[in-house]
Amino acid sequence: MMDVEQPKEFLLSIEGLSVSFDGFKAVNDLSLYVEENEIRVIIGPNGAGKTTVLDLICGRTRATEGSIRFRGKELTKLREHEIVHAGVGRKFQNPSIYEDLTVFENLELSFPRGRSVLGALTFRRDAEVINRVEEIAEMIFLKDHLETDAAILSHGQKQWLEIGMLLIQSPELLMLDEPVAGMSVSERLKTAELLNTIIKKHSVIVIEHDMKFVEDIAHRVTVLHQGKVLSEGSMERVQSDPKVIEVYLGH
Incomplete structure (x- = not known):
């Protein structure tokens, strides 16, 4: 008897995904698979459907057709908060972020036990809580700023704080929309370092325009174009695809 090869289990499986707004297909029969501990970057010209894909995954926008499975669980039927809990x-x-609170308080507020009314009370x-906040603060380069008001952080530090507020909830998949927009060169390098640390325990989808x-x-x-996958693979392969x-890259 022949061994039947089991289909590969992906963390996230998107198949035949489409969404239409007034007859315009913003995402058109899209299939995408993300593995555990992977950084997947979605690039493409403006209007390619990149942010819409994230909206569909997190339940902000409802799919017209297709499937989004996360660890085998269908997300298209769930509400936003249920997808967060998944x-x-x-x-x-x-x-x-809460600008009038300190870095510590921002992270503490995001700690999972405070989510329900009873949990918050x-x-x-x-x-x-203290150990987890300190652990995350160190990871996001803000350990020395725990008592600093979030309002006076640099733009890049605010971005890191928000990533920390996600991390403290221990999601298995993080989705980041243009995380380094407006950052200095040194902040961009540290953000790359941060993401390479994050994927030891999480997977990450990033939308980005900064090719470096x-x-x-x-x-x-x-690479998305007009709501469809135009090309996919390593950065080298994609960059050399005519x-x-x-x-995209020629403009």
Whole structure:
């Protein structure tokens, strides 16, 4: 009897995904597979459907057709907060942090036990919370800024803080939309270092325009054009693909 090879288990499997807005297909029959501990970067011209893909994964936008499975669980039927609880975290382009609170307080507020009303009412700043906040603060280069008000952090530090607020919730998949936009060169390098640390325990999807940064972090690159996958593979392969040069990198 022949051994039947089992299909590979991906962390995230997107198949035949489409969404239409007033007849316009923003995402068109898209299939995409993300593995454990992978940094997947999605690039493409403006209007290619990159942010819409993240909106679909996190439940902000409902798919017209297709499937999004995370650890085998279908996400297209779930609400946003249920998708967060399933283990998917999302950071938007502009940092949404509490500027009038300290770095410590921002991280503490994101600690999972405070999520429910009862959890928030009975929440105590115990050793577990303090240790976890300090561990995350060190990872995001803010250990020396725990008592600093978030308002006076640099733009890059605010971006790191928001990534930390996601990390403290222990999502298995983080989605980051243009995380290095507006950062200095040194901050971009440290962000690449941070992402390469994160993927020891998580997977990451990044939307990015900064090609140097993409080179520093990407395991695989997916190029979107008009809501479809135009090309996919290593950065070298994608950069040398004539179709990609024509519609994106050549401009």
